[in-house]
Amino acid sequence: MNRVIGKYKGTEEGPLLVITAGMHGNEPAGVKALELLFKMLEVEPITNPDFTYKGEIIGILGNLQAFRHGDRFVSKDMNRCWEPDYIQTIKNADITTLRDEDLEIREILDVINIEIDRLRPDKMYLLDLHTTSSDGGIFCIATEKEESVQIAHELHAPVILGLLDGISGTTLHYFRQKNIGIPTVSIAFEGGHHDDPMSVNRCIAATINFMRTIGVVRPEHVENRHDHILIEYYKNLPEIVEVKYKYHIEDNHKWEMKPGYRNFQKIIKGEILARDNGQPVTAPMDGMILMPLYQTQGQDGFFVVEEWKGLSA
Numbered sequence: 001m002n003r004v005i006g007k008y009k010g011t012e013e014g015p016l017l018v019i020t021a022g023m024h025g026n027e028p029a030g031v032k033a034l035e036l037l038f039k040m041l042e043v044e045p046i047t048n049p050d051f052t053y054k055g056e057i058i059g060i061l062g063n064l065q066a067f068r069h070g071d072r073f074v075s076k077d078m079n080r081c082w083e084p085d086y087i088q089t090i091k092n093a094d095i096t097t098l099r100d101e102d103l104e105i106r107e108i109l110d111v112i113n114i115e116i117d118r119l120r121p122d123k124m125y126l127l128d129l130h131t132t133s134s135d136g137g138i139f140c141i142a143t144e145k146e147e148s149v150q151i152a153h154e155l156h157a158p159v160i161l162g163l164l165d166g167i168s169g170t171t172l173h174y175f176r177q178k179n180i181g182i183p184t185v186s187i188a189f190e191g192g193h194h195d196d197p198m199s200v201n202r203c204i205a206a207t208i209n210f211m212r213t214i215g216v217v218r219p220e221h222v223e224n225r226h227d228h229i230l231i232e233y234y235k236n237l238p239e240i241v242e243v244k245y246k247y248h249i250e251d252n253h254k255w256e257m258k259p260g261y262r263n264f265q266k267i268i269k270g271e272i273l274a275r276d277n278g279q280p281v282t283a284p285m286d287g288m289i290l291m292p293l294y295q296t297q298g299q300d301g302f303f304v305v306e307e308w309k310g311l312s313a
Contacts, residue, residue: 005059006038014055025066030129033203082174136262
């Protein structure tokens with residue numbers, strides 16, 4: 001398995017689209033989706049001579065070492081490491097001294113920077129593909145940028161607002177213009193359970209919808225036969241939700257989530273959701289649960305969300 005899953009250059013000028021998958025090594029669906037996507041892109045001009053692509057797309061496997069072993073990470077959660085000061089230290093380091101996630105991050109940045117230096121694009125988009133350890137829902141995580149939220153709306157999945165306020169060091173925190181040097185818009189897509197075969201199809205559909213929305217392909221040129229999967233899955237889910245609470249785990253080995261919770265399942269205040277170090281953990285408020293943790297690595301126990309009420313008057 002290589003760091004670069006695939007690369008495709010269009011015949012017309014356009015942005016650089018970076019799609020990452022496997023930032024957590026136990027999330028193979030996004031990687032499989034990108035492998036299939038690049039095969040589709042290679043075939044499309046043959047079956048459809050009018051097909052055009054604007055710019056360049058590159059697919060990158062995030063945590064290669066963890067992916068090979070099926071673990072979320074090796075030493076630390078790579079999707080919590082993207083703090084600008086820390087990244088600068090990694091960029092300035094002798095690469096031979098870097099290990100585990102630090103080396104993974106450096107190699108990812110080197111790949112992206114080479115593409116930026118070669119293409120000199122006017123704009124970059126980042127789509128980060130993920131899955132969750134719980135069933136019950138797909139969703140998009142947008143940044144505070146209006147364009148990020150608008151694109152997320154087009155992916156046929158609930159949009160999560162405020163999640164980035166409760167965590168730090170994600171790719172969405174880092175990949176923005178002040179760090180990359182060119183206008184950059186980022187979104188994360190969660191395609192379902194880690195082991196659900198349909199998560200691969202959902203990630204393909206989200207990726208194609210993303211490409212359509214940003215205008216690098218024309219809608220009539222790429223048939224998205226997986227689109228109905230997202231639409232069917234989305235129709236019973238909320239449109240936009242806002243994070244109201246996050247439970248932080250100090251020691252994952254002492255964490256036990258109560259079985260059966262699904263993304264967007266309604267919970268009531270005082271309901272016992274889990275046990276942490278033997279003590280009951282209860283819902284702090286009425287709402288919906290998001291990303292209840294059912295894996296042996298990670299420090300985000302769960303989030304509580306509620307439907308977004310819009311801007312207050």
